[in-house]
Amino acid sequence: MACYRMGPETHAIPMTLFRENREKVIAELRKGRTFSGRALILLQGGDNISLYDTDVDYVFRQESYFTYLFGVTEPGCYGTVDVASGATTLYMPRLPAEYAVWMGPLLTPDDFRKKYEVDAVHYADEIESKIAALNPSVLLTLAGPNTDSGLQAKPANFSGIEKFVVDSDILFPVIAECRVIKSPAEIEVLRYVARVSSDAHKQVMKQIRPGWHEYQGESVFLHHSYSVGGCRHMSYTCICGAGSNSAILHYGHAGSPNDRLIQDGDMCLFDMGANYGGYTSDITCSFPVNGKFTDDQKLVYNAVLAARDAVCASAKDGVSWVDMHLLANRVMLGELKKGGLLKGEVEDMMAAGLNAIFQPHGLGHLLGLDVHDVGGYLSHCPERPNEPGVNRLRMARKLKAGMYVTIEPGCYFIEPLLNKAFADPNMSQFLKKQEIDRFRNFGGVRIEDDVLITENGIENFTFVPRTVEEIEAWMAQS
Structure with missing residues (x-):
């Protein structure tokens, strides 16, 4: 054959x-x-x-x-x-x-x-x-x-x-x-390239250390994907942001080519995916370069992880992707409130559009032969929503079994968006300025998994350390 x-x-x-x-x-x-x-x-x-x-x-x-x-x-x-x-x-x-x-x-x-x-x-x-x-x-x-x-x-x-x-x-x-709906044979290719990319991310996390440049982490990913997985191509330009660069959503372009020196204590946000036979992966791992989370890093990371976990527990055939985005935002804002950064009612924060300040991008997207795969807004599909946050979604469809999507909530401290929120009384009423100012140079956290939608839930093709404890234990092996 x-x-x-x-x-x-x-x-x-x-x-x-x-x-x-x-x-x-x-x-x-x-x-x-x-x-x-x-x-x-x-x-x-x-x-x-x-x-x-x-x-x-x-x-x-x-x-x-x-x-x-x-x-x-x-x-x-x-x-x-x-x-x-x-x-x-x-x-x-x-x-x-x-x-x-x-x-x-x-x-x-x-x-x-x-x-x-x-x-x-x-x-x-x-x-x-x-x-x-x-x-x-x-x-x-x-x-x-x-x-x-x-x-x-x-x-x-x-x-x-x-x-x-x-x-x-x-x-x-x-x-x-x-x-849009993947065949069994396509699913096996996607499973393979997600596993190669997962293993490459794990190699980066194991080898990276303070004093590296961002591109050195990228090079580890490229090497493993190609030498072990046979993936000559990447699905997109690697995003390897450390420190404040981790809040630049599409970092790594020609003007900022993953060239920053990574300092001890920096958070890294590495968004990278290999491509095999035309089929893509898209995985993001966030972790402290020294392998040990500070309390502030734990706060933000766990808020994003809780949002991811909520979507992974709720996504299935027939569920609205818009609803999944809003669920992730509500959970994350609730965790930030518990952590002392926000005050007030989460639903009031959502109504004011505060969710789009901390996560300006959509929850995720279809994945397949293109990293932002086709089929999001075809003529028979719901139109793009207008509300802040959801207007960045790459589809507004109900999920179907056989769809393959990314789930990628994030929390970022982006200077112009924070300034916008503080200048808007509808938003600033929820912000604890002294606490948030502490995070001005924090950067951001994103957790991104590649998942197959099934009749009753999801199958997650991403295999990387995800909890704080798992990440610290894995990175300690370096």
Whole structure:
């Protein structure tokens, strides 16, 4: 059986996974639709991208929808699926003979067919004539918005496509919704990459110490993910914030490249996830660099942990994701009140929007072939809420068994947001200024798990120390 695998100790992704995905999509397309003649799904894969005007390419990663249907890792390809029969054809680039000198053996179309277990393979420069020979009534191409980035999926295009009837509206909502519910084979890939990422986080926690730079912790994660797990790609740019940087939600970008010296006593917030075969993980661990929590660090950490635990105990099929976000916020504010930072009634704090001061981001998001996976705000889904905090949610749906999501409550002491709260009498009435001022340079805490939604609860794929006691015991082994 053909499969994607990086080595004997890594997970084997069978090509049947992608065939099952194709069968799922065409089954949904057939529901309530009668295509007269032959309807073909047509997708275009990604291309190599040069680094500006140089002859150096970025390391290639396949476009996610193309991965979902075909599992192809090479650039420059097209793929079609016959909606009636399921017959699948790939179109591979015709490479020059000298490719074999510089890049490795040239695959023949038959090699490609066997590698990806499809019905036929032709060269990409033959696509017009080969599709014309099938006499399709319509080509279903992919076009639609990504509600996180605002960018559009680009429909397939080739010279001569204007000779065919093309529909770019039907496919997108169907294939995006299919990606929301994970198949058993997909779940096993996600389980694997979450375990690799969990183990990599544990290595960071075991090895890190005061005097390291943030990027050194990142390097441990990258090394373990690749050398042990076969994960060449990361799901996103690693966020490795220490001290006050742990309150910068998307730290680690080019302007702040995880370069701060970590001081004894700093809290670290490391948000990192490996990618295997296109499938993502997204895990955040927060811990003191010296392995020992102070009382203030315990207070904030345990408030976030209580919020996570409340959601993990309540999330299941049929539950509103918006309600889960609000539950996490209520629990966290209640813990901060018990710790002496806040006063008043938690429901009044929520009504004033104080929850979005301490956690400005959403509770979590769908996860799969993209780290912020598709399907959050499709046309049949609830619209994005307007209230502070929940307006940052990447979906407002009810949970379904088979969804794979992150649960990632956080508590941050972000200077402009604290100043905003103190300047607003509706919020400042709940704040104990002297106590909160003590946390001005604290940073933040986030706890993020990757979980599968089931009929009766969740299955947590993240295996890292989570309680204060577990973290201290694990880090003491260093």
